[in-house]
Amino acid sequence: MELVAVFIIGTLIGSFLNVTIFRVHDDRSVVKGRSKCMKCEEAIDVKDLVPVLSYLNLRGRCRKCKSVISWQYPVIEIVTGLLFVAAWMASGMGLMFVRDAIFVSYLIIIFVYDLRHMMILDKFTVPAMIIAVLLNLWLGYIPAWSILAGGLVLAGFFYIQFAISKGGWVGGGDIRMGALMGFMLGLEHGLVALFIAYLLGAVVSVGLMLFGKAGRKTPIPFGTFLTVSTVVVLFCGGGIVEWYLGLFGG
């Protein structure tokens, strides 16, 4: 019962994340104004704003003009719901759950925005960084030195590539994303997440090339891998680090 409630809260937050992603891209206020259909600009009824269910009920089309509604809406609502459930199962009710829910929300926004627009916006990473540092310092589960070193080392990792390639390999957004990962996870887990992101990136790139969906030059939004690996390590970081050390008998 508890998990169902957490899932529903997650889907509601997910629909807010959707609104944020679309409105930030269109340069509109996130809090002001009713939600409108993208095509006919008709205001959407409250009864059609229920996460997931409204989309199913309307069969993915606007009630008035029948234009197709992006499948991104229900998918993000469901994914947010599931990740909230995962956070709940990882830490239970308490401040850690609140922290994880906030972190996951920012990471979902960054993931979707990078996937759609190939950009990691400071508008998302900078406030997330500040929140991550403050929450982690306050909660005290990660040592303060590790939080700060994590941000500096991971940002530095991307900054060096940025400097060497004069911005050709990575962008400024990646540097800020690195800092965010370090601030969220601390140094040790941050490095693990970085490693997993490259592993994922390699697997997906090779997969896309094998299936002829991408060539060597096709740009791949690396921020998507960074966010996915951060979520993975956020929920099972301790387990992964232990397994990794175990490989060396440590």
Ligand SMILES: [Zn+2]
């Ligand atoms: Zn419409």
